[in-house]
Amino acid sequence: MSQIPVAKPVLDEQEVEAVRRVILSGWVTQGPEVAAFEEEFADFVGAKHACAVSNCTTALHLALKAVGVEAGDEVITVSHTFIATANAIRYCGAVPVFVDIEKDGYNIDPDLIEAAITPRTKAIICVHQLGMPCDLRRVVTIAARHSIPVIEDAACATGSEILWKGRWEKIGKPHGDIACFSFHPRKVVTTGDGGMLTTANPEYDRKFRLWRQHGMSVTDAVRHGSKQVIFESYPELGYNYRMTDMQAAVGREQLKRLPAIIARRREIASRYAEELRGAAAAALPIEPSWARSNWQSYCLRLSQDLDQREVMQELLDLGVSTRRGIMNIHLEDAYSEPGSHRVATGLRQSVLAQLHSIILPLFAQMTENDLTAVARAVQDCVSASKLAIGQVG
Numbered sequence: 001m002s003q004i005p006v007a008k009p010v011l012d013e014q015e016v017e018a019v020r021r022v023i024l025s026g027w028v029t030q031g032p033e034v035a036a037f038e039e040e041f042a043d044f045v046g047a048k049h050a051c052a053v054s055n056c057t058t059a060l061h062l063a064l065k066a067v068g069v070e071a072g073d074e075v076i077t078v079s080h081t082f083i084a085t086a087n088a089i090r091y092c093g094a095v096p097v098f099v100d101i102e103k104d105g106y107n108i109d110p111d112l113i114e115a116a117i118t119p120r121t122k123a124i125i126c127v128h129q130l131g132m133p134c135d136l137r138r139v140v141t142i143a144a145r146h147s148i149p150v151i152e153d154a155a156c157a158t159g160s161e162i163l164w165k166g167r168w169e170k171i172g173k174p175h176g177d178i179a180c181f182s183f184h185p186r187k188v189v190t191t192g193d194g195g196m197l198t199t200a201n202p203e204y205d206r207k208f209r210l211w212r213q214h215g216m217s218v219t220d221a222v223r224h225g226s227k228q229v230i231f232e233s234y235p236e237l238g239y240n241y242r243m244t245d246m247q248a249a250v251g252r253e254q255l256k257r258l259p260a261i262i263a264r265r266r267e268i269a270s271r272y273a274e275e276l277r278g279a280a281a282a283a284l285p286i287e288p289s290w291a292r293s294n295w296q297s298y299c300l301r302l303s304q305d306l307d308q309r310e311v312m313q314e315l316l317d318l319g320v321s322t323r324r325g326i327m328n329i330h331l332e333d334a335y336s337e338p339g340s341h342r343v344a345t346g347l348r349q350s351v352l353a354q355l356h357s358i359i360l361p362l363f364a365q366m367t368e369n370d371l372t373a374v375a376r377a378v379q380d381c382v383s384a385s386k387l388a389i390g391q392v393g
C-alpha cells in the first residue's frame, strides 16, 4: 500500500523548462528573472514593493533591521511557531518576547499583546500560522496605539486572504509594515528555497535591496550591462541573501499555478470538514468569517484523552502520514539559556496545541480516493470509542 504524504510540491515540465532557459541564457544569479518574479509577486498580492531573498528567515532578518531592531531591543511574537521566527530576532541581538496563542486557533492572542509591551519593544512579528491569517486588524490597531511596527511572518500564507475594510485582500499587501514569505517546498508554492519581502515603504525596499547583496552600491546586473566602467562601493554592512535567477524562474511558473493550487486546497479543506464532522474526538480547524486560508496545513485538534503519538502511528500503519502540531520555541534547547527569550504570558494554549494537534495530508494533487482514505483512517483512529467513558468531545 502506498503511503499518502503530508505535502507534495506541484512541480512539472514548465518549471524544468524555465530553469533550462535560464541556464542556457548564461545569467544564473540575481538578475532579470528575479526582477520579473518580484514584479509579478507584488502584482499578485497587491503590494507596492516586493524584494526577493534567499528564504523567509533572511527576509525576517532584513525586515527587523529595516524597522530598526537592534541589540537589547525586544520583539513580541509567539513561541508556537517555526523556530526561524525567533531566530531572526536573535540575529539582531534582540530578545524574542513570547505571548500565548488563541484558545481556538494557532495564532497570536491579540488580548495578550498590550501587557507584553515595554519601553524596549521595537517590533511585533505576528505569524499567519498554517496559512490561516491572524487577527491582523486587532494586532495593527494595538501596535499603532504604541507606534510599534508590525512585521507579518507570512511564510505559510502565500495566497491567503483577509477581509479588510469590507474588501477581500491578499496577505502581503501588507497590512502591517512588512510581510515576509517563504518558498520552501513545505509551503504552497516553492522555489526550492526562497523568500520575499513586501512593503509599501520605498525606503524599506531600498534597504532590502542594498543589504541582500553585500551592501553593495550597484548590482552585478547593472555593472554587467553598463557601457561605462563602474566602481562599486559598500556604504554599510550587508549580507548575501540573494535569490538566484534559476529559483526566480521556477517561482514565476509557480505563481501561474497558484490560483488553481489554492482553489484546490480550499476544496480539499471543505471536503475534510464534511467528512470529519462526525469524528467525535477531534476538533476541526476554524476559519474566521474574515479570513480565507490557503490551507498550507490542515491541523486537527485531538481530544486530550487521546495519545498523539499513538494516533499518528495508527494512521501511519493505515498508510496516512501526519505531522504533529507546530513546535514551541521556548521548549527547545537552543532557547534554554537565560536571556535567549522572555515569556510575557503563560503559554498554556501553545503547549496544548503542540501536544494535541496533528497535521493531515493536504496537497493539490490529492485524489478523491486519497481524501476519503485519509478521512476513513482518521474516523477509525479518532473515534469516540477510544476515549474513556464520559470524556467524549
Ligand SMILES: *Cc1c(COP(=O)(O)O)cnc(C)c1O
Pocket (backbone or CB within 6 Å): 055, 056, 057, 058, 081, 082, 084, 085, 127, 129, 153, 155, 156, 181, 182, 183, 184, 194, 195
Ligand atoms: C517555514 C517558515 C519559516 C522559515 O522559512 P524559510 O524560507 O525556510 O526560511 C518562518 N516562519 C514560519 C512560520 C514558517 O512556517
